Amino acid sequence: MLLIYVKTLTPRINYTFKQVCANILGYEIGFTSKIEEFVAHEGMKLSYGKQKMGNEFFIQEAGLLNEQGFSDVDLKFYSWDKTTCFFKVSERSDIPYDIFSASFYLLSRYEEYLPHVKDDFGRYPFEESIGYKHDFLEQPVVDLWAYKFNTLLCERFSKDNSVKRKFQNKNVLAVSEAYKYRKKGLVRSIGASLRDFFKLDVSDLIERFKVLFFITKDPYDIYDGLVKESKQNHYKWHFLFQLSNYSINSKNVSYNKIKYHTLIKSMGDYGEIGLLPGYEALYSFATLKLEKKRWESIVNRPLSFVGSYNFDLNLPTLYNNFDKLEIEQDFSMSYAEAVGFRAGTCTSFLYYDINFERISPLVLEPVVFNSNCIKHHTFFELKTQLEKIKEDVEKVGGSLNILMNNKDFDDWNKERKYLNLITYLNEK
Template identity: 90%
Template structure:
């Protein structure tokens, strides 16, 4: 057990200590505001506040965890044994910065509550993040801080607690368009063929013709090959399927197609399945609720897993909507144009709503690689970045989660390099 002395136990303190000390480091965390109980306790303990009481293990609080709401903070950055940190503490603190305020700032996505300009898809630009600006985006700094903090605890107290968790992977396949040519309906197929003719796109016209007349396989139909590849290399996938109405943002086959229903249910035999919300549902609760109802009518069980691939998170509204619909797990916490840890961690954690100072039961799964990055980087750049990221994640025995799209494997032979990269990332 780890005993924490605080004058006042706030929701932020409760949330952050239980994530850093409990979820990451594996301690049973208990709080007390009674000095007598704290002094009498003979196990691992620390005080968290403005002033040190005596000779105890002490972390000086910056004050963020005693506040409510959000404001524009003047953050100062420095290095702790090669790892960037902020909320610097005085020399009396046994950790040179307020590790818990810094962790809360990143986990809660505090900076995304502040005024900022979104990109054309409504996303928070990664270049606006402190992780990018201060060159720690590709490091799981919250976990690295936690492990360094645990080493200091073990130096002060008997080493009766080492971290006990294992490096793991979660591979997620976002299916926003199940087939490129098949099952689109007669009107859409004729219209697309005429468009190819007007654009003189002969190769696309011929490929569509071959697929529709069963001469060739649809280029987006990679599911059997992907399952076989992952089975041979001993890893699994989470499959997220979109069930939106046809629109400028959704070119998928109709959610009513029996063939599409069969695909969704068959992938459930090989991994976890969930829903990929459409663009409109990310901003409209009624549409999100309708898409959830469609998914559950197809699969015949409650929807528990969701994730956004192309579009913005619309914080905090979207996560609150997931809460209302009793969704349990989300795979949206990534940047679409950069490799990195959007929340500074490689450990799953609960969503915290700053507006209501509320801990949600929704589990957020940080994703370090969203395959939209492929458009903005060379394969060599991505491979080099992900190899370094994997090293850091393995140091803290965290989770290396990657989010791909079925379109990424359109040319199966050409895209073997990405399959090989995924295989490498899944090696223990």
Template identity: 40%
Template sequence: MILIYSHKITPRVRYIFKHIVTRTLLIPVSFTSKVEEFVAHNGPKISYTKTPLGNEFFIKSNDLLFEQGVNDLEIIINKWDNVPCFFATNVKSSIPFDIFAASFYLISRYEEYLPHVKDIHGRFTAEQSLAFKKGFLEKPVVDIWAFKFLQVLKENFPDYEYSRRSYNYISTVDIDNAFAYKNKSFVRSVGGFLNDIFRFRILNVISRLAVNLNIKADPYNTFDQFLALKKKYKVKTIFFFLVGDYTTFDTNVSVAKSKYRLLIKEMVDYARVGLHPSYFSMQNSALIKKEKERLEGITNTPLKSSRQHYLRFSLPETYQLLIDLEIEEDYSMGYASNVGFRAGTCTPFYFYDLDFEIQTPLKVFPFALMDTTLNDYMKLTPKQSLGRIRDLRNEVKAVNGTFITLFHNETLSDYLRWKGWKRLYESMLKIATS
């Protein structure tokens, strides 16, 4: 156990010290604001305040963890042994920057509360983030800082027995369209057929006819392949099902279709199933509640995990809705346009609500990459994508973090724009689990 002294123990101080020291480095902490208690303590101890009390392990504190609300901060990037960092300290400090304030800034998504321009889907964009602007989006800097900090702790407290966490991999799959052509309504099927003819998509027309005449399987029905690969590589896999009503952005099969309901029931037997709240649910509690109850009615189990469709979420509103609906885990933390670490970390963390200044029970699982990011936004080939995946996995493995990937069922179809991506998915599993 490490004793932490600070002149004021705020909710922010407790939150980020427990995340860095306890959840990331597996070292229990306790807190005190009494100088005499800190001085009398014989074990490992750290002072986190403006000036050192004596010759102890000291980190000069930035004001961020002692404030409330959100302010526009000036951030200057420095380097700690070639690792970008900010909130520099002085020569008396045992490390050259306030690791706790900097980590809190990234993990709380402080910058997403500040005024910003949203994209066409109402999202905070990667390009506006500090990590993108300063070139460290593809590095889990919070975890890198934590492990560098651990080395300094070991030098100062060599007799303490340190534990080390294990690397972890989670494959997540979003089901935006369970079937390409099957189980659609008559109106949608005819409309799709006419649209393909009008746009001269001859291959689509042929495939649509062949699937609906039961000559070939629906290309998006790749669920057996996912389950076979899950079993082969012993991978933890979570399927997020979209069960919202049809809109321009929610084009999945209707849950009224028995084949779709049976598919969901079958997946529950072999893997974890989560909710994929629909496009317009971002600030609509009634809509998420309806869809949650709809999916729970099919699975006959309480749903604890979710990921927003189109990664549309607004902080803190969307997360507050999920908490009210007793969702315990969210997997939306990532960007559509860029791979990397939106919150600067590859460690799941509890959402800190800057509106109410409390740690919430919602655990956020940040993902490192998405298939459509690599294919549609970055325009990478499967071979080029594998290189980026390997780089990201190596970053996570170096800090024994949790590597989370986001794919879609259609990615394994090898159909149209997804040619070659089925092989990529299996190659990724080999890399992720090796």
């Protein structure tokens, strides 16, 4: 067991040490505030405070984990063995940085609680993040720091604690619009056809009629092909289906359509299924609760996971609403327009609410690639970025999670390159 001495065990210390030492490194850990117990401990031990006590491994605290609420923290960034780190401490510390304060800063999304300008979609812009500004957005720095810390800790106590994690993937498909033309209803189909006619959009008009008259397949109906592809290459999907009311932000088929219900339940035979909350549900608890109820009435079991594809996380309100509805898992932790680790980690972690200094049971799954990025980068750029990221994630036995949309494969042959990229990312 790794015994950790702290003067006061705060919720932040409890949360961060459990994530880094237990969840990432696999240690059984214990905390003590009794000096006698700490000194008498004969195994691995670490003190976290202002001063070193004896021959233990010592990390000097920067103070963030003993604070409450949030304030504008003055951060200075330094290089540390091919990574970037912050919260530098004195030379008395066995590590030159308080990696636990730095980890908490990223995992809690501390910077998103501070005043910031949102983008055109109301999202926290990736350009505002310290990861982007200091060029470590594409590194799972929390995991890399943890592994460096583990190496030094094992050297101090002549132990061999090789971390026993294995590289894994979670592939998520967001279905915000199940069909491009089918199942939209007579009024919507006529209205859309007239719009195409008056805009002289001949190609869409022809495509719409071919689909509606069963001459060609709906471009967004890629489900059978995707299942076949994933079976051939031995990987699975998590499917997120939207059940919102029709609005300017939701153009999906009606949640009442029996064919849509059939699609949702059939995908449950090939992977896990969850809810893609609509735009209004991200800001309204009542709407989110209604969409959850719709999902559960279709699937006939409790909703366990959700994810947001294109819109803001609305921290901390959205995650607190997930908590109230007893949702267990979330796949929203990504930037819609940038590849990288929004929370600085490739390991699932619990949501920490800074407003109430509370550790939530909601598990957050970091997503490194949101396919909205396709609009802002070339395929070569994305492939190069993801290949390098995969190397880093494999080194720390993390999870490489990607979030796609069924619309990404509307031209199956054209998008073959993205299917091949997904297959590569899933190779162990």
